[in-house]
Amino acid sequence: MSETLRVAVIGAGRWAQRAHIPGWQRDPRVDVVALADTDPDVLAQAGRDFQVARLVTDYRELLDDPDIDVIDVATANHAHFDISAAALDAGKHVLCEKPVHHDYRQTRALSERAQAKGLKTKLGFTFRYAPAVQYAKSLIDAGFVGEPYIFNGYEQNSQWIDPGTPMRQVDPDADPSVITTSSIEGYGAPIIDMMHWFSGGELRSVVGTMRNFVPERMIRATGQMQRLNIDDGDMWIGEFDNGVLASIQSSYVTVGNFPGIEARIYGSEGAIIVRLVEEFGVCQTIRTATKDEVEFVEREIPQEFFPTGGHSREDWDFLFYSNLCADFATEILSGGPANQGDFGQGALVQETINAFERSFRTRAWVDLPLNAPAADGAVAA
Numbered sequence: 001m002s003e004t005l006r007v008a009v010i011g012a013g014r015w016a017q018r019a020h021i022p023g024w025q026r027d028p029r030v031d032v033v034a035l036a037d038t039d040p041d042v043l044a045q046a047g048r049d050f051q052v053a054r055l056v057t058d059y060r061e062l063l064d065d066p067d068i069d070v071i072d073v074a075t076a077n078h079a080h081f082d083i084s085a086a087a088l089d090a091g092k093h094v095l096c097e098k099p100v101h102h103d104y105r106q107t108r109a110l111s112e113r114a115q116a117k118g119l120k121t122k123l124g125f126t127f128r129y130a131p132a133v134q135y136a137k138s139l140i141d142a143g144f145v146g147e148p149y150i151f152n153g154y155e156q157n158s159q160w161i162d163p164g165t166p167m168r169q170v171d172p173d174a175d176p177s178v179i180t181t182s183s184i185e186g187y188g189a190p191i192i193d194m195m196h197w198f199s200g201g202e203l204r205s206v207v208g209t210m211r212n213f214v215p216e217r218m219i220r221a222t223g224q225m226q227r228l229n230i231d232d233g234d235m236w237i238g239e240f241d242n243g244v245l246a247s248i249q250s251s252y253v254t255v256g257n258f259p260g261i262e263a264r265i266y267g268s269e270g271a272i273i274v275r276l277v278e279e280f281g282v283c284q285t286i287r288t289a290t291k292d293e294v295e296f297v298e299r300e301i302p303q304e305f306f307p308t309g310g311h312s313r314e315d316w317d318f319l320f321y322s323n324l325c326a327d328f329a330t331e332i333l334s335g336g337p338a339n340q341g342d343f344g345q346g347a348l349v350q351e352t353i354n355a356f357e358r359s360f361r362t363r364a365w366v367d368l369p370l371n372a373p374a375a376d377g378a379v380a381a
Ligand SMILES: NC(=O)c1ccc[n+]([C@@H]2O[C@H](COP(=O)([O-])OP(=O)(O)OC[C@H]3O[C@@H](n4cnc5c(N)ncnc54)[C@H](O)[C@@H]3O)[C@@H](O)[C@H]2O)c1
Pocket: 010, 011, 012, 013, 014, 015, 016, 036, 037, 038, 039, 042, 057, 059, 074, 075, 076, 077, 079, 097, 098, 099, 124, 125, 126
């Protein structure tokens, strides 16, 4: 492979244009050589705005091209799995938006397929790549918190606190008497990713609950108010095998600004609080304390955690995604084993979400891994 990474972005809609395409184009080692979208108008507009010459409505035209190294899947959710699988089969490295698949076993199977072929994968875990989060992880690795005790994770803002804010209907055939997962699937994944990453152990058991606070909402397609029994707020507890106790809270009816992430880790020596909430033009902060100096103080984030020229007053999506793209480029071009936030991690996060839901449905603690073979060799439901 040359020193330049050639990327094709599949799905050129809102998120591709805010995060993926500009994120890749910020890296001088990367060329965005093609875009694909089934909507010709979106495709033409994105091609013009980002000056990408090769535009196709059928992504399969790109798969056999030896001059493409990476397929970046930024389509609507339903196409993530099939395009990722086809790209891996064609020998391409793959970045994919979450979720790759709602069934974590399917995502894990793709992870294994990639590893067998020596290919790298990456999930769109945007917030892991925030400079403040990468800095926090480097402090944890350097021993700043000591032995980790407690992780508290929040992903919450007030995006849908107003019932009139249009929402895509989750499932037109859903039984309105049964609450379905929504916030924990749509919002929870990034903070669950951080919970696993910061805690450093294996998650063994979870319990929790979810609630529908706003009963009727505006449906985008019909323009009508409709009963939607969906989780718009939830809370969970997790126990790790290294002794860490963790909590997760996700909601989109909790007053506060985007993106609304807060991760707190407390240990035997110190504590770190990372906040990714855009307030007064600043999109991230990190505060730390130690057992000897218990008042939290804000830390400056070292420049090495930013893209060249980057700063905390940039748009959060562009800043964090620039780091994600640069990290994937480094992982691929270096040829080494590093591959953070890959499909294997995506499968673990999805398995955690599935375990949370099972706990709510059964009103009981649920052990991980799910579907572990029982003592008699049978596979649990
Ligand atoms: N990681 C994050 O923080 C984050 C934030 C926002 C959105 N997302 C994810 O990004 C994805 C895209 O979201 P969006 O808001 O841009 O939606 P969007 O509807 O604006 O864009 C999706 C585009 O994909 C195209 N498309 C659909 N199927 C296709 C196919 N088979 N081949 C080629 N193109 C196809 C559509 O025509 C559309 O233009 C979603 O999975 C969403 O969940 C992630």
